[in-house]
Amino acid sequence: MSRTSKDGARRGYAATRGRGQARSAGFRCRHCGATVGPILYGGHHRNHCPYCLYSTHVDSSRMGDRASICGGLMEPIGAFTRPKGEHVIVHRCVTCGFERYNRIAGDDDFEKVLALPVVPQRGGPGEPAA
Ligand SMILES: [Zn+2]
Numbered sequence: 001m002s003r004t005s006k007d008g009a010r011r012g013y014a015a016t017r018g019r020g021q022a023r024s025a026g027f028r029c030r031h032c033g034a035t036v037g038p039i040l041y042g043g044h045h046r047n048h049c050p051y052c053l054y055s056t057h058v059d060s061s062r063m064g065d066r067a068s069i070c071g072g073l074m075e076p077i078g079a080f081t082r083p084k085g086e087h088v089i090v091h092r093c094v095t096c097g098f099e100r101y102n103r104i105a106g107d108d109d110f111e112k113v114l115a116l117p118v119v120p121q122r123g124g125p126g127e128p129a130a
């Protein structure tokens with residue numbers, strides 16, 4: 001796998017607008033290729049693509065820690081609903097098998113979330129069972 005660091009050339013327009021937004025700035029989905037903008041509503045951690053729901057294995061044990069060196073693509077393998085009615089996507093890294101749970105964002109493709117296989121709720125790293 002070849003990894004270019006931060007596709008510098010393509011960020012021209014973003015650099016002129018997004019000042020001081022390093023963490024929640026957009027990214028380019030490595031699965032479907034969509035350019036994903038900063039999250040608009042319904043959350044503040046954009047950690048997966050709202051169109052295909054794929055994520056990237058960059059966090060290790062805690063949300064946003066960016067401690068993992070894996071960098072693998074994380075496939076949405078299922079979803080469950082918490083008692084509070086919160087939808088959670090289960091992502092599994094296709095490279096190392098690491099699983100994590102991510103709350104959906106307000107602008108995720110909800111049809112796709114509903115189309116995922118329903119899995120039993122489980123606790124996981126950084127996501128204590130509610
Ligand atoms: Zn995508």
Ligand SMILES: [Zn+2]
Nearest residue numbers: 057070093096
């Ligand atoms: Zn991984």
